Amino acid sequence: MSTITADILELSVAERLQLVEDIWDSIAAVPEAVPLNEDQKKELDRRLEAYHLDPEAGSPWIEVRERLRTRSGS
Known part of the structure; x- marks a missing residue:
């Protein structure tokens, strides 16, 4: 090590x-x-489309990060 x-x-x-x-x-x-392969590009496109269809469905990164930090005790 x-x-x-x-x-x-x-x-x-x-x-x-x-x-x-x-x-x-x-x-x-x-x-x-x-670099991204074709499957990764397709998945990103799929997620972007899902976002455009319902922008309120997810959480902003800052909220996700705070939830993770709260769980880890930092």
């Missing part, structure tokens, strides 16, 4: 979740670097 991995595993669950969120945000900042 690398030193970095060992250090990460010493973080609390809340801290590790924050780290995962930070890493994900850094990936999302460069979407062109994440």
Whole structure:
């Protein structure tokens, strides 16, 4: 096990979740670097269409994130 991995595993669950969120945000900042296959593109199109049909059906990311943080105790 690398030193970095060992250090990460010493973080609390809340801290590790924050780290995962930070890493994900850094990936999302460069979407062109994440190639999608045709099935993934179709699924995204399907979800976008579902959203357009009923925009109130889902929850905004900020609400989902808060619910997750509340569950994790952070």
